[in-house]
Amino acid sequence: MLLSSTKFKAEYMITMDDIVREGDSVLRTVAEPVQMPLQAEDQEALQCMMQFLKNSQDPEVSAKFKLRSGVGLSANQIGLLKRMFVMYLRDDKGNMVEHAWVNPKVISHSVAMIYLPESEGCLSVDRPVHGFVPRYESVKVKGYNMTGKEVVMKFKGYQAIVVQHEIDHLDGIMFYDRINEENPFKLPQGVEIRSLYEQKSR
Template sequence: MAKFNADYIITMDDIVREGHPVLRTVTDPVKLPLQKEVREALQCMMQFLKNSQNPEISNQYKLRSGVGISANQIGLNQRMFAMYLTDAKGNIVEHALFNPKIISHSLSMIYLPESEGCLSVDRPIHGFVPRYETVKLKAYNLDGKEVVLRFKGYQAIVVQHEIDHLDGIMFFDRINKENPFKLPQGVEIRSLYEPRSK
């Protein structure tokens, strides 16, 4: 982990690709109080997301744009992830979390009409990935404080995608094997970009 210190720049060469066993590993909880090297590794992951969304830097380092990254995607068996995105109102949403756990979720579900993407997957994958529309999360932040956070819509999708990684689950595992565009029965589910039915 020492490699991912405060000055290290994560590039696509550091991203573990599908087929690597670490992506199928249920990650170990991060020990508290937080160790400096663990905190720096997560800060490094956050900086990667920021760099990947900066056209100049991403072009310089040939980065694929990402909104979330989990520790096992850079080969670390640690239960932590970072997310960085801009919401519909143009606000920056930035979270670096240790030992995240979903403590409740909605019954209603959503999916991205274009499927999901993943920094660890280089091939196009088509199909709907059902996700809970809202999730409530308990985790620890970079200060080592326990936080409870609620996510809805696209942010909830990102959080569930990253927590799946930490549980050794890839997004395509959730696509219906027989029919990739078949949605689960008996639940309220809609495309993220469809208006909610009245």
């Protein structure tokens, strides 16, 4: 389900009907780099995507429009094969923060890894998936923000997990591709890896 970003004007409200589900080839296709400087239609698409995340986390709005709660959304999840995604979640201090990334690239990462004990979820996956998804504990990302300014940021913990999940989407990778096929709860050998919540309590 490939779409033109002209559909996603600033006033357009994304609903679950717009979310591409697993099985669609769009989710298995590597997204194309976004043309810079950032075009108005791409900025508006990012604004729509961010508003969806905010709506999905608002109890009244999400109930009214039957939205699943999300903390990250990549462009190919709404049918746009463009290398951009948004995040709306709490930072280490508990404050809500929003990030829009265009042409993001992980330029360095930790050796240590973490995982969510309850596995990961995805707006494009309507079924429960069990198993550990190994992620780097921290990542440094380089890319552009919603205004087209170059940005370099470091993320750790839960935010790092979300960043890696969304960049995987842009590369046609689903989170469950990283779960051990033979034993979903087997962790990588020879590397320091722990549950996210163990890491938080240290």
